[in-house]
Amino acid sequence: MSAKTESPVRLAAETWESLFRAQVAVMRRLQAGPAFKGLAINEYDVLFTLSRCPSGWLRQNELNDHVLLSQSSLSRLVERLEKRGLVERMPAPDDGRGVLVKLTEAGWELQKQIGREHVRDIAALVVPALTAAEQQELLRLTEKLRASVAAR
Amino acid sequence: MSAKTESPVRLAAETWESLFRAQVAVMRRLQAGPAFKGLAINEYDVLFTLSRCPSGWLRQNELNDHVLLSQSSLSRLVERLEKRGLVERMPAPDDGRGVLVKLTEAGWELQKQIGREHVRDIAALVVPALTAAEQQELLRLTEKLRASVAAR
DNA sequence: GGTCGATAGATGCAAATGCATGTAAATCGG
DNA sequence: CCGATTTACATGCATTTGCATCTATCGACC
Numbered sequence: 001m002s003a004k005t006e007s008p009v010r011l012a013a014e015t016w017e018s019l020f021r022a023q024v025a026v027m028r029r030l031q032a033g034p035a036f037k038g039l040a041i042n043e044y045d046v047l048f049t050l051s052r053c054p055s056g057w058l059r060q061n062e063l064n065d066h067v068l069l070s071q072s073s074l075s076r077l078v079e080r081l082e083k084r085g086l087v088e089r090m091p092a093p094d095d096g097r098g099v100l101v102k103l104t105e106a107g108w109e110l111q112k113q114i115g116r117e118h119v120r121d122i123a124a125l126v127v128p129a130l131t132a133a134e135q136q137e138l139l140r141l142t143e144k145l146r147a148s149v150a151a152r
Numbered sequence: 153m154s155a156k157t158e159s160p161v162r163l164a165a166e167t168w169e170s171l172f173r174a175q176v177a178v179m180r181r182l183q184a185g186p187a188f189k190g191l192a193i194n195e196y197d198v199l200f201t202l203s204r205c206p207s208g209w210l211r212q213n214e215l216n217d218h219v220l221l222s223q224s225s226l227s228r229l230v231e232r233l234e235k236r237g238l239v240e241r242m243p244a245p246d247d248g249r250g251v252l253v254k255l256t257e258a259g260w261e262l263q264k265q266i267g268r269e270h271v272r273d274i275a276a277l278v279v280p281a282l283t284a285a286e287q288q289e290l291l292r293l294t295e296k297l298r299a300s301v302a303a304r
Numbered sequence: 305g306g307t308c309g310a311t312a313g314a315t316g317c318a319a320a321t322g323c324a325t326g327t328a329a330a331t332c333g334g
Numbered sequence: 335c336c337g338a339t340t341t342a343c344a345t346g347c348a349t350t351t352g353c354a355t356c357t358a359t360c361g362a363c364c
Contacts, residue, residue, distance in 0.1 A: 130300075138293045212343070223342080
């Protein structure tokens with residue numbers, strides 16, 4: 001392992017590059033699948049994030065933390081989803097500047113439908129690649145990384 | 153750990169989601185840094201990939217495997233880089249359809265300059281998040297995942 | 305209460321992206 | 335060797351994206 005004896009900075013860079021490349025490789029396959037014909041990956045991501053929200057309603061700026069999109073792009077993406085009847089928007093009651101977003105019934109249905117296919121596609125790629133123990137470790141490490149990055 | 157006792161499919165999905173979220177969180181920070189003012193992340197990625205290529209020349213379709221872009225978008229991205237004098241193109245000698253790409257001197261310089269800042273930014277995020285051993289393990293797991301996905 | 309800087313979101317506009325398709329060259333099947 | 339299929343890349347065009355900027359509201363401070 002070439003990075004083992006090298007500087008901490010270099011190890012960090014190589015680790016990130018490997019993580020990034022893995023993400024690209026997997027994402028490339030997922031995007032090609034039939035699950036994303038009528039919905040871009042970012043649009044699905046928004047539906048998914050909303051589906052995980054306990055209260056149902058989520059602030060648009062909180063959505064923005066989960067998606068790799070600029071504020072303006074997310075604003076318009078949500079606008080498109082609203083026009084397609086997949087989400088609903090309302091002004092935030094406690095903050096006159098804010099907007100709350102939630103899934104409509106149609107949005108829920110679409111998320112579940114695409115989600116099922118998506119999960120199958122993911123499993124088809126990940127299960128043969130890593131043992132269950134390795135997956136758990138990867139899950140732990142990426143979550144630790146994400147939490148640390150989000151905290152600063 | 154909720155996924156521990158669940159189905160293999162579910163564990164795989166949670167693992168992927170965690171990897172993806174970590175990637176989004178880190179990438180968001182990196183993009184915000186000063187290293188990417190004059191160059192989009194995809195453009196840097198192309199310069200970086202070329203800088204790692206031993207022969208210097210790389211086929212455009214091979215480049216496409218590394219970057220999360222459609223073929224047409226990459227074609228135009230390379231065209232832009234060529235106009236900016238950062239890369240050079242020539243027809244592939246052994247395949248009349250193909251195009252070879254390599255960095256110009258200016259491209260090399262810019263890649264190195266941005267690369268240095270970029271590596272610093274990465275280290276600032278990754279080093280405090282994970283121990284060296286954890287980074288090595290994350291590197292190993294993501295590389296294993298990438299290799300498996302690429303192999304099919 | 306009134307002023308000032310910060311924050312949430314929307315919008316004009318130029319640039320980037322993807323899809324469908326076009327062209328040319330390579331490969332396959334006979 | 336020839337037609338059919340596939341592959342590599344380019345291009346027209348509609349959509350999406352980001353940057354800069356605008357409006358409105360919030361919060362801090364006096």
